[in-house]
Amino acid sequence: MFFVINAPVIREDHSLFIHALGSPGPFTNIVEKKMNARILLKILENFKDRTGHFEIATVYAEPNGKIFEYVFKIPVTFGTSIKGKDKEGWNGIIRLYDEKRALTEYPESERTDIWNKGYKAVAKHIVLND
Numbered sequence: 001m002f003f004v005i006n007a008p009v010i011r012e013d014h015s016l017f018i019h020a021l022g023s024p025g026p027f028t029n030i031v032e033k034k035m036n037a038r039i040l041l042k043i044l045e046n047f048k049d050r051t052g053h054f055e056i057a058t059v060y061a062e063p064n065g066k067i068f069e070y071v072f073k074i075p076v077t078f079g080t081s082i083k084g085k086d087k088e089g090w091n092g093i094i095r096l097y098d099e100k101r102a103l104t105e106y107p108e109s110e111r112t113d114i115w116n117k118g119y120k121a122v123a124k125h126i127v128l129n130d
Helices: 028-034 037-044 117-129
Strands: 009-018 023-025 051-061 067-078 094-096
Touching: 009 028, 009 117, 023 028, 037 067, 051 117, 067 117
Parallel strands: none
Antiparallel strands: 009 023, 009 051, 051 067, 067 094
C-alpha cells in the first residue's frame, strides 16, 4: 500500500556486514531470524577475520521532493561466546570495535550518541536550510 504524506518524513535503516562472509548486509533481519547466534559463532570459527560494520542510512524527505541522506558506518567485532540475556539474537556476540562488552551487556543509553548520529545530521541539515 502506498500513502501520500504532505509532510516531511525521516527514515532510518541499518545493515550489518560481517567482513569474513561479505554479508548479510541489507538482509540482516531475514538472516538473523533463520540463523541464531550459536550458528553464527560456529560459522565464524572458520575465519580469522572477526570484524564487521553496521551501515546506517538516515534520510529526510520533504513534500517538494528535496531529499537529504546521511550514511555512516559503525565498526564492530564478533566475540567468541554469547553474552547477556538474549541467547538467540546476534547482539550477544556483537561488540563495538573498541569494546570488550557485547551490545547486550550495557545500557543502550551509553550508545545513544553513536546510533543517533544520522538523526543529528538531519536536525543540523534542517536548521541550516530553513
